[in-house]
Amino acid sequence: MTENNGQFAIETFSLTKIFADWWGRSRVVAVDNLNLKVRNNQVFGLLGPNGSGKTTILKMLLGLLHPTRGRAVVLGGDGKDPKISAQIGFLPEESYLYSYLNARETLDFYGSLFGLNSRVRKSRIDALLDMVGLAGMANRPIGTFSKGMARRIGLAQALINDPKLLILDEPTSGLDPIGTRQIKDLIVELARRGKTILLSSHLLADAEEVCDRVAILYGGLVQREGSVEELLERKDKTQITTNILTDRAMEQIRRIVEKDGGEFEVKPPMQKLESFFIDIVRQAQQAKRPTSGAMNRLEATDAERAAAMSNVLDKLVAAKIEPSEKTEQAEVETVKIRPDDDILGKLTQEPQQITEPVVREKKPETPELPPQQDGIKKDLLNELVKPKGFTERIKKKDKKTEEKKNE
Amino acid sequence: MSRVWAVAKNSFVSAMRMKTAIVFMLLLIILLPILSITSTGDGTIKGRIQSFISYGLGLTGFLLSILTIIVSCYTLSSDIKHKQIYTVVTKPIRRFELILGKTLGVVLLDTLLLLVFSSIIYALTLQMPRLTKTKGDELVRLNNEFFTARASLKPDIDEQVIETKAQKSYKELQRSGQLNDSRSKQAVMQELKDIARYSMHSAEPGGMVIWEFKNVKPFDSNDNIFVRFKFEASRIPPDKNIYGVWYVGDYRQIKYGQEKMKTPIYAAPRKDVVKTVQEFQVPANAVAADGYLAVVFYNEPMNDSTIIFPQEDGFEVLYRAGNFGLNFVRATLIIFARLVFFAALGVSLSTWLGFPVAVMCSLAVFFTGVINGFIIGSFAYLGENVSLFYKYAVEPMIWLLPKFDQGCNISKYIIDAKLIGTAFFAVTIAGLAVKSAILLVAGFIIFARREIAKVIV
Numbered sequence A: 001m002t003e004n005n006g007q008f009a010i011e012t013f014s015l016t017k018i019f020a021d022w023w024g025r026s027r028v029v030a031v032d033n034l035n036l037k038v039r040n041n042q043v044f045g046l047l048g049p050n051g052s053g054k055t056t057i058l059k060m061l062l063g064l065l066h067p068t069r070g071r072a073v074v075l076g077g078d079g080k081d082p083k084i085s086a087q088i089g090f091l092p093e094e095s096y097l098y099s100y101l102n103a104r105e106t107l108d109f110y111g112s113l114f115g116l117n118s119r120v121r122k123s124r125i126d127a128l129l130d131m132v133g134l135a136g137m138a139n140r141p142i143g144t145f146s147k148g149m150a151r152r153i154g155l156a157q158a159l160i161n162d163p164k165l166l167i168l169d170e171p172t173s174g175l176d177p178i179g180t181r182q183i184k185d186l187i188v189e190l191a192r193r194g195k196t197i198l199l200s201s202h203l204l205a206d207a208e209e210v211c212d213r214v215a216i217l218y219g220g221l222v223q224r225e226g227s228v229e230e231l232l233e234r235k236d237k238t239q240i241t242t243n244i245l246t247d248r249a250m251e252q253i254r255r256i257v258e259k260d261g262g263e264f265e266v267k268p269p270m271q272k273l274e275s276f277f278i279d280i281v282r283q284a285q286q287a288k289r290p291t292s293g294a295m296n297r298l299e300a301t302d303a304e305r306a307a308a309m310s311n312v313l314d315k316l317v318a319a320k321i322e323p324s325e326k327t328e329q330a331e332v333e334t335v336k337i338r339p340d341d342d343i344l345g346k347l348t349q350e351p352q353q354i355t356e357p358v359v360r361e362k363k364p365e366t367p368e369l370p371p372q373q374d375g376i377k378k379d380l381l382n383e384l385v386k387p388k389g390f391t392e393r394i395k396k397k398d399k400k401t402e403e404k405k406n407e
Numbered sequence B: 001m002s003r004v005w006a007v008a009k010n011s012f013v014s015a016m017r018m019k020t021a022i023v024f025m026l027l028l029i030i031l032l033p034i035l036s037i038t039s040t041g042d043g044t045i046k047g048r049i050q051s052f053i054s055y056g057l058g059l060t061g062f063l064l065s066i067l068t069i070i071v072s073c074y075t076l077s078s079d080i081k082h083k084q085i086y087t088v089v090t091k092p093i094r095r096f097e098l099i100l101g102k103t104l105g106v107v108l109l110d111t112l113l114l115l116v117f118s119s120i121i122y123a124l125t126l127q128m129p130r131l132t133k134t135k136g137d138e139l140v141r142l143n144n145e146f147f148t149a150r151a152s153l154k155p156d157i158d159e160q161v162i163e164t165k166a167q168k169s170y171k172e173l174q175r176s177g178q179l180n181d182s183r184s185k186q187a188v189m190q191e192l193k194d195i196a197r198y199s200m201h202s203a204e205p206g207g208m209v210i211w212e213f214k215n216v217k218p219f220d221s222n223d224n225i226f227v228r229f230k231f232e233a234s235r236i237p238p239d240k241n242i243y244g245v246w247y248v249g250d251y252r253q254i255k256y257g258q259e260k261m262k263t264p265i266y267a268a269p270r271k272d273v274v275k276t277v278q279e280f281q282v283p284a285n286a287v288a289a290d291g292y293l294a295v296v297f298y299n300e301p302m303n304d305s306t307i308i309f310p311q312e313d314g315f316e317v318l319y320r321a322g323n324f325g326l327n328f329v330r331a332t333l334i335i336f337a338r339l340v341f342f343a344a345l346g347v348s349l350s351t352w353l354g355f356p357v358a359v360m361c362s363l364a365v366f367f368t369g370v371i372n373g374f375i376i377g378s379f380a381y382l383g384e385n386v387s388l389f390y391k392y393a394v395e396p397m398i399w400l401l402p403k404f405d406q407g408c409n410i411s412k413y414i415i416d417a418k419l420i421g422t423a424f425f426a427v428t429i430a431g432l433a434v435k436s437a438i439l440l441v442a443g444f445i446i447f448a449r450r451e452i453a454k455v456i457v
């Protein structure tokens, strides 16, 4: 590590990536002039909607993609240099593993790529398998694992060299709530031990919990960067957080505030990063900032999707609301980024009237921004609206959740 | 190195768990014993064994080549396609180590399979005479003509000598004024060269033809050496029989008039029918200590006819220079070197091509190897017009292609019990090694520059 870079684990200088097709046409600016600085022992979150360039940044840091312009310094050197990569742990977007190897063989393979001797490998593999909760499945081929289980192996793989810098691309994707919780705890614990962590995510609650600092990307450009507190601090408001107060205490506070000429509002603490994130994205969209991601067309698609979903749900649970009404409502709301509160509300409430547990699973557990799918096709939507297709999907999902429970 | 080994092991395991490898193995395991029973050849036991070896080695070489091509093209391109490579190249392994590891994995697979199948073929070949209860004369013949490795000596025509001879006669003609202007010098020289060549292998009545060889190394001086010949005569007697005396031994002893003969010179007076292949044996101790051997044919004057040995198949000396086992091992090693070549080719191509295209290219190389002689011939023909381009662009490319036909047809050596000479063996192996190395280095360079995560659609 060179001295002058000592304080930054990652530093990029006008890092830019433009994808061009074979003829050099149809350029996609995936990352635009990125100047990222990640300090040692920081947990840094790259946030942004799908297609905002998060993965592309990580790939450039690791030398999987070559920057069109600019450069990246990782741990004071080039991410491709074996001396540097020996200190990096990387979990890709999806756990790309060899399906024919079992869990132990997989970790053994990655361990030997680090040149670890077999004794060290064995003890680390045991510890890691235990940590990710797959010790009992060490001899099952990875191909038979569920997505979440494979993800856990992917994470174990990223930790086998006891890395100094951990680069995690959407670490919680595909994980069940317990796995998600474990990863978050793990990140906090690793940070406490002095590791640097760069993670990308669109799951804001996750990022908010673990990150010291975040950058919000849109269309390959950093829209806002700062520490989580810094970003969420509102200059015109003061927040007082206490334990639950008695009515009497509350009344007293109100009187004090009103005497001072301030406004008083009482509500339980809420997710904040989420609303902040949506704000940023909306601003960027209103500024007609180009994105190669899926956002532009998503407003309509998203609302339609929500409508379609509730439509099918309605049919499924034989609710009284007319489907046509729903569609209309949805169309009215297309300008909004967030799906119509009404529809969402119904979506999340209706299951409670239903006896079947199937649908309860549909209730979004994280209030994440719904535009998740890249450009859903119209006919696919129509397919969705057909009750049969949807029932099947629900059934599948149900099976999956059952599997997970069984695990 | 441990990293190369880790990659090699992984790619070996992947290939072993790939169904193609199993299918190919089953195919060979079933087909080889069947071949050993069903091969008939010309009906004799020797013919049966020859046709078994021919099909067995041919099939093994062919199937393993195809398997190698498929596996080597698959192992890297599948990692790239299914993105497992992301977690591999981001580890402290250099890209050339990855390429090397992938190739080594395929080579490991080849080693294992070739070892198994060549052993099966070898064992079955040795068993075949026993199973058919061959005995007596046939067994002796089999041992002399099949379970052996004979070196072959053919007259090596020295173009230099012929050229000077022709030049000399040309000057003679010039001096005596026998040249007429209607023919070009080139045409006359060509004719004179033909005459010179012809005269070296022909004997007038009372004349001699002499063949001299160096570096003759019989396996055992108690063996025999075999002189095989065929001649034509300018005047064929009614019974078609020509009389002559053959002398085999160190001719220098006569030429330079040594006091005492160190090695015997054998004389064999014979009477042979024209235009048919004849063979006789003399003890191998006729060969001088330094490997010199001369064979002389003396044309009896009473024949009153000029005897001509055709250039193609007029004369050959065969002698046992090795044993069957060693020859078989050499043949197997040459097949192995070819498989290594294909492993390097497949991996090298898949550093920049997807699986289907890489397989297509490798198969194309394989089949051009099978008809290499034909290709070189046709290019040489074209090449006359574009000689510079041919010399510096086409020729090196053709050189890079492997050769399986003509002199490089390995199973032909085993079938004919012909020794795979040390020099030929070494040159073939080294050539393939150099070609593989060139392909791998090209692969290193391409792969080191490649943007791994770039999606090629």
Ligand SMILES: Nc1ncnc2c1ncn2[C@@H]1O[C@H](COP(=O)(O)OP(=O)(O)O)[C@@H](O)[C@H]1O
Pocket (backbone or CB within 6 Å): A019, A020, A028, A029, A030, A048, A049, A050, A051, A052, A053, A054, A055, A056, A057, A291, A292, A293, B453, B454, B455
């Ligand atoms: N190999 C590629 N070729 C062309 N475009 C690409 C490639 N990889 C990513 N992109 C584009 O770059 C943009 C950013 O993608 P990515 O970094 O994967 O986004 P995310 O933030 O979801 O990880 C997207 O518009 C995507 O379509």
Ligand SMILES: [Mg+2]
Pocket (backbone or CB within 6 Å): A054, A055, A056, A093, A169
């Ligand atoms: Mg991504």
